[in-house]
Amino acid sequence: GDSVTQMEGPVTLSEEAFLTINCTYTATGYPSLFWYVQYPGEGLQLLLKATKADDKGSNKGFEATYRKETTSFHLEKGSVQVSDSAVYFCALFSGGYNKLIFGAGTRLAVHP
Amino acid sequence: EPEVTQTPSHQVTQMGQEVILRCVPISNHLYFYWYRQILGQKVEFLVSFYNNEISEKSEIFDDQFSVERPDGSNFTLKIRSTKLEDSAMYFCASSEVGARNYGYTFGSGTRLTVV
Numbered sequence: 096g097d098s099v100t101q102m103e104g105p106v107t108l109s110e111e112a113f114l115t116i117n118c119t120y121t122a123t124g125y126p127s128l129f130w131y132v133q134y135p136g137e138g139l140q141l142l143l144k145a146t147k148a149d150d151k152g153s154n155k156g157f158e159a160t161y162r163k164e165t166t167s168f169h170l171e172k173g174s175v176q177v178s179d180s181a182v183y184f185c186a187l188f189s190g191g192y193n194k195l196i197f198g199a200g201t202r203l204a205v206h207p
Numbered sequence: 208e209p210e211v212t213q214t215p216s217h218q219v220t221q222m223g224q225e226v227i228l229r230c231v232p233i234s235n236h237l238y239f240y241w242y243r244q245i246l247g248q249k250v251e252f253l254v255s256f257y258n259n260e261i262s263e264k265s266e267i268f269d270d271q272f273s274v275e276r277p278d279g280s281n282f283t284l285k286i287r288s289t290k291l292e293d294s295a296m297y298f299c300a301s302s303e304v305g306a307r308n309y310g311y312t313f314g315s316g317t318r319l320t321v322v
Contacts, residue, residue: 131313139298139300140313144309146307193262194255195252195311196252200249
């Protein structure tokens with residue numbers, strides 16, 4: 096079935112460092128891809144999305160590009176802040192299953 | 208910005224008791240979902256609901272679980288006889304037509320603790 100694989104965390108960075116969180120997917124057809132963020136004690140918030148190949152989603156300095164050839168949707172940010180500390184979930188919407196399927200999540204800790 | 212509202216934020220219950228988790232989806236959304244997240248683990252799909260009926264459910268969603276939209280605004284998840292392993296964060300979500308383009312809007316979750 097459809098699935099999402101994320102790099103294991105935690106990822107620990109210093110403030111202003113470059114961030115990459117890897118995400119790859121397996122899906123039949125052409126899924127839409129999402130990144131959700133969960134700040135401590137809070138729910139899941141949509142961070143960015145891409146609905147077709149080569150689309151780039153971006154929000155709050157984060158970016159991810161839908162790469163069909165490598166079935167990837169890696170999350171990047173050029174300069175992280177302490178306030179970016181959270182758990183990041185990659186997800187796909189599979190029309191075949193008609194639901195969002197999440198990866199395991201990657202915890203990011205940013206230190207001053 | 209429209210929100211999905213969940214109540215209560217935290218529920219403690221004794222094993223074997225029934226619990227009802229409540230959600231108010233965004234008013235013009237047509238699709239409703241429940242997910243759960245056991246502490247520190249993956250966010251898992253439980254059930255989707257459309258047009259007053261379940262459209263899909265996971266293996267987790269066994270006979271202990273039920274969902275209902277009793278009054279056109281609330282969307283509830285009932286667990287009939289709770290087990291220790293039901294302890295988790297339960298998230299409600301809703302989406303409009305075209306979820307593949309917009310994703311889901313999630314509530315803040317209900318933390319269920321079964322003791």
